[in-house]
Amino acid sequence: AQSVAQPEDQVNVAEGNPLTVKCTYSVSGNPYLFWYVQYPNRGLQFLLKYITGDNLVKGSYGFEAEFNKSQTSFHLKKPSALVSDSALYFCAVRDRTGRRALTFGSGTRLQVQP
């Protein structure tokens, strides 16, 4: 069975500083990996995904994520945080067989302080 772990319930960072939101996964074979963001009282919005190729994936709003196969990780990063980045972030995984839906992590709340 596939699974995702987001070890931090909350990440606090000062505006202008770099941010990292951690994600590790477990899946049979090579994974497809996704990051979504949820703003208060809104649905999830797609940020980026890793399919294959370059381990550094660039996405929306200046976010990027680094795929590390040996560490089974897919950490979300941004060089300079904005207050408006404050939201709930979800990592998700799908394996490359079958047609199942995504398996989500429990979410990490990012708080960017002015």
Place this chain on the structure above:
Amino acid sequence: NAGVTQTPKFQVLKTGQSMTLQCAQDMNHNSMYWYRQDPGMGLRLIYYSASEGTTDKGEVPNGYNVSRLNKREFSLRLESAAPSQTSVYFCASSSSGGALDTQYFGPGTRLTVL
């Protein structure tokens, strides 16, 4: 182009009452999904429909039924609501349901069962 829409936005039920959550998408997607979101647990798949005319159970299907009415619409029914079904429900859709797909989410329905 509204994307994925859900009705109602909020609902309060008494234990034992029934209701149907409605979801529609205008992106001509083949696959549709119902998730529930509970604090600290991320999103969990209730049911999904890989294509019109098919439905399959997800991780937490007990107490729910679904209907894929046509390509656009996918409804979720609670026949006899229980307090454990208090949650935020999200509908999502994707192009083909394949592993590469990006899922697009609706704004959610916040359900409280008393």
